[in-house]
Amino acid sequence: MSTYIYAITAGDHPARLDGLEAVGASGSLRTVAGRSQKAVVSDAPPELRAKRRDLVAHQAVLERLLEDGSALPMRFGLVAPDEQAVVAALDENTEGYAQSLEQLHGRVEYNLKATRDQDDLLREIVAESEEVRQLNEATRENPAAQDNKVALGELIAREVEQREGREAGALVDALAPAAVGNVPGAPVDGHFVNVSFLVDRTRAKDFTDVVQAEADRRGAAYELKLNGPLPPYSFV
Amino acid sequence: MTVMQQQSGTAATSGGGGGNLYDVLELILDRGLVIDAFVRVSLVGIEILKIDVRVVVASVDTYLRFAEACNRLDLEAGRKAPSKLTELAGELTENGAKGKSKGALSGAVEAVSDSLSGRDSDSDDERRRSTSSRRTTSRRKEEA
Numbered sequence: 001m002s003t004y005i006y007a008i009t010a011g012d013h014p015a016r017l018d019g020l021e022a023v024g025a026s027g028s029l030r031t032v033a034g035r036s037q038k039a040v041v042s043d044a045p046p047e048l049r050a051k052r053r054d055l056v057a058h059q060a061v062l063e064r065l066l067e068d069g070s071a072l073p074m075r076f077g078l079v080a081p082d083e084q085a086v087v088a089a090l091d092e093n094t095e096g097y098a099q100s101l102e103q104l105h106g107r108v109e110y111n112l113k114a115t116r117d118q119d120d121l122l123r124e125i126v127a128e129s130e131e132v133r134q135l136n137e138a139t140r141e142n143p144a145a146q147d148n149k150v151a152l153g154e155l156i157a158r159e160v161e162q163r164e165g166r167e168a169g170a171l172v173d174a175l176a177p178a179a180v181g182n183v184p185g186a187p188v189d190g191h192f193v194n195v196s197f198l199v200d201r202t203r204a205k206d207f208t209d210v211v212q213a214e215a216d217r218r219g220a221a222y223e224l225k226l227n228g229p230l231p232p233y234s235f236v
Numbered sequence: 237m238t239v240m241q242q243q244s245g246t247a248a249t250s251g252g253g254g255g256n257l258y259d260v261l262e263l264i265l266d267r268g269l270v271i272d273a274f275v276r277v278s279l280v281g282i283e284i285l286k287i288d289v290r291v292v293v294a295s296v297d298t299y300l301r302f303a304e305a306c307n308r309l310d311l312e313a314g315r316k317a318p319s320k321l322t323e324l325a326g327e328l329t330e331n332g333a334k335g336k337s338k339g340a341l342s343g344a345v346e347a348v349s350d351s352l353s354g355r356d357s358d359s360d361d362e363r364r365r366s367t368s369s370r371r372t373t374s375r376r377k378e379e380a
Contacts, residue, residue, distance in 0.1 A: 048277045055257060055264055075268035077277035089271050111260055122306050140307050153299025156306060186262055196263065227259050233267035
């Protein structure tokens, strides 16, 4: 029977799995032990898809494991042919897994996404670029001037990209000292920042305070969304 | 300034899980450990979340939208009183959700929340949750 994998933990992790639902609601959660580590698994449902219920189940298992110690979160949807294959995979890389578990000990992920009101950014660009200002006036007076419009838009697009890049860099630089590490996430829908930070649990309050301070400094045109503590998805 | 901090993994929310699913979707789907020997389920329709911003930005369509947004901009307030820029923007943010969903880079995320819905009501929930921290909180209480 194919086996769905949630996480790899140290052999002595308590792995309290009571009351949690398995992905696909098929069967119960259990652990499979290798020489040094164990994996948290369940029977894989026959037709697994990324439904909301299943994503929630996957995430909930990882969050529970995180409460009691270090756990390496698997990407959603990973299926082994059977339990023996899971054991073999564990034993193939015991030292690597041990090292990762050690590195992540007492650490959690915080994901930060930030947006800036588009009109606020455009207003800044108009105020600071003579060329944009002129083209804007010209196209306002003559809306049919398609070439000018494209030129204006292209100019703005370049300014937006540059300014968002600078702002993202400054924001990450300001937060980085309060974290152990950070990795950029994939660009998401109009956000100028999508970054994950690895943070020591004991310093979590410091980190969130710094995020708050940065948000305060930037004012109302910005929206910072901080999610955490999360399983360290981005650091395995 | 708005910070929407959404905590998870704490005792207060244990059993709930995923109340903030929408904002961490790409972590669950695209990050996390992979063992090469194993199969990964097909996530057709989900990859759309990842967009190549450079490709989206560098199109005539996007240029025209930027130009039109710029033409529509109320510049008077900014020109007369530059120091009030922040405050003015604050008023605009009240309509933030609307404004953003019309932004030059929007579209992909709504498509994702559609394809994600196990049940129809869920997709509505997700969409609202992404723009309202208060709703997230109340929803999470129900789940707890």
